[in-house]
Amino acid sequence: MTDDALQPTPNRCALERRFSDFATFGEALDYAAQGSRGLNFHDPRGNLARVYPYSELRDDARAMARRLVARGIRPGERIALIAETGVDFAALFCGAVYAGAWPVPLPLPTSFGGKDNYIDQLAVQLASSDPQMLLFPAEITEMAGAAAARQGCDGVTYEDFRASPAADSALPEQQTDDICYLQYSSGSTRFPHGVAVTHKALLNNLAGHSIGMKLEPDDRCVSWLPWYHDMGLVGCLLSPIANQVSTDYLKTEDFARRPLAWLDMISRNPGTTLSYSPTFGFDICARRISSQSHVSERFDLSRWRIAGNGADMIRPDVMQGFVNAFAEAGFKATSFLPSYGLAEATLAVTIMPPGEGIRVELVEEERLSGTPRDLSRPARYRAIVNCGKAVKDMALEIRGENGKPKGDHQIGKVWCKGPSVMHSYFRDPVATEECLVDGWLDTGDMGYMADGYLFIVGRAKDMIIINGKNHWPQDIEWAVEQLPGFNHGDIAAFSVETDNGEEAPAVLVHCRVSDEDKRVELRDQIRDKVRSITGMNCVVELVPPRTLPRTSSGKLSRAKAKKLYLSGEIEPYKLLEAA
The missing domain is CATH 2.30.38.10 (Luciferase; Domain 3)
Incomplete structure (x- = not known):
């Protein structure tokens, strides 16, 4: 079959929709496989590249489960998986569930942080989850293999695992109170603790999604969210399976390079009604389109019934900016x-x-x-x-x-x-x-x-307490964002101890200005802005772009920014002191 002949899985099929009313997730996939809906994977420009009906996913997953059994994997053991958006991870995650093992989704490397930091991050999560195996895409073999070796577990590429022999035996029975998977919460203060989720808990929450969003027979989903994050994994992979919704995927790294490909997919795929994003996803699209015209000619967002928003603090100014940018393409504010x-x-x-x-x-x-x-x-x-x-x-x-x-x-x-x-x-x-x-x-x-x-x-945990008064870091960060040239995520606010032993707010700010005098001027401008908003004097440090750390889901990590700043790993630009 050529790419031109690919047809996406349908929005509606003869199978009666059930709202996640199953005892186990394996049972949910077994039921979805009886219909013609499924997953659809797209290339970086949003063109359909791979159609994966739930019936094929089920067959692949059961084959993966038998390969795990052939390797001696027993119920309750952990299988760590690098969560690349695609057929391999979907089949392996579901296969681990069928085998009674606990899949543990772990992040792909990002464009920031570097190789060593990624290996360290994986090693910490592997030490916490104690898996028998780490499975990963071949292109990150060096990094993933190093992390697996450090933990002492088997490191195997997706491709090699697919080629391994399968056991010819019955798969273990799953029970509703069994653990289904482990999830690492990227922004949690309790990191790196794996959240153990039972089949019962998962399916109850997935029913809550479908009932809360009032799913309709023709609903279709589009997602670019990473599968190692709970909103991407649970909300945009497991929920479509348990609620039998056809879904189209753009890889997270492809969204990062071309954010508007997300909206192109929503416009182009007939019947797309559901798509979720954190605030920054809506923000970056509105910023990208601000310099372009003919919005109504390129996009058709009129069918977008549910534009879900979550995973970080929801900013009404950003949401209004998105409405302003895409109203002429048919987007309705009531869709949020x-x-x-x-x-x-x-x-x-x-x-x-x-x-x-x-x-x-x-x-x-x-x-x-x-x-x-x-x-x-x-x-x-x-x-x-x-x-x-x-x-x-x-x-x-x-x-x-x-x-x-x-x-x-x-x-x-x-x-x-x-x-x-x-x-x-x-x-x-x-x-x-x-x-x-x-x-x-x-x-x-x-x-x-x-x-x-x-x-x-x-x-x-983010609260800044100065002289007995509480301040939210978001208020300080938003104050700086009102200045021209700053984007959401360019600022991290937290408290530090000054030389005299008192607490003071500190603000780390990405600086894209190279002139020394301009930097001093910018620093003073930021100080004045924070003082005008909060009434506090603060420590302002200008740092190189892309310096502030992110969680695995792309959110700003204030706690880590503070730690790196105090340890000297984040080095601010050296500036003249203000008079």
């Missing part, structure tokens, strides 16, 4: 569907009801920080985004420092409870007990409830 979740809850905790769009409340900064209002200064407000209502079977509480629930519009720690909350952190009962109390999960995030809707304020 904010959500909130974390790997420790499998994925989704809340989802905005479809059609309600981005809704915000303006909240005084003093309320956010829990400090008395300074009446000598004008009130300042932050727009807090409504992240929707709890998914199926999920309970929510906002608790104070004393552990007692708070009322509506009272800010506190977000706790959740339900069948999709994680089983545990793998081999770490202490960390598990710290965040799981009587079945309730301490998410580590701050927020408040209002009429059944959840509003997320920020992560408690």
